[in-house]
Amino acid sequence: EDQVTQSPEALRLQEGESSSLNCSYTVSGLRGLFWYRQDPGKGPEFLFTLYSAGEEKEKERLKATLTKKESFLHITAPKPEDSATYLCAVRPKTSYDKVIFGPGTSLSVIP
């Protein structure tokens, strides 16, 4: 069964304290992995898409990486405005266009 898990469930960081969020997946072939950011009461906002192991994408303080079994979202020197829930989603090769979402990691960055 295709599955996506994320860890940790919640993470509190001091401002400037770098860390990583994990997304692990088991799918029958990967057609794409997606990272989203979601602020409270709002819809998910697209951040990155990765397609093959070894690929990396960067945007400001965020960098996403991909291996054959997992993806990491690295946050360098976070600021309070980075506080949000980060969602990972995968599109299996067997899926026309559906994606499977993980449960998310709730990140709090304390000033």
Place this chain on the structure above:
Amino acid sequence: DVKVTQSSRYLVKRTGEKVFLECVQDMDHENMFWYRQDPGLGLRLIYFSYDVKMKEKGDIPEGYSVSREKKERFSLILESASTNQTSMYLCASSSGLAGGLAKNIQYFGAGTRLSVL
């Protein structure tokens, strides 16, 4: 920029009412989706549509129906609302395979928080 607009941010309805949630996208996307999001359960797919008048069930279609009469508009219908349908409802759209793999990303609306009393 892709824009996905959901007609209401907040709705309060009574048990048994028929409820319509509307979603419009302005990017000529082929595919549209309805999800619900609940604490501890994440995003779950209710229905999706890959063409006008076409629809497919997602993981939790029971108690819902959908309508797609025009390419840009996708409606979610709760035929007889129940308290267990209190949730955040999210609409998304994507270009589908016609847009190429790199552009086939789901973009979300702001969400509708529905309370059924």
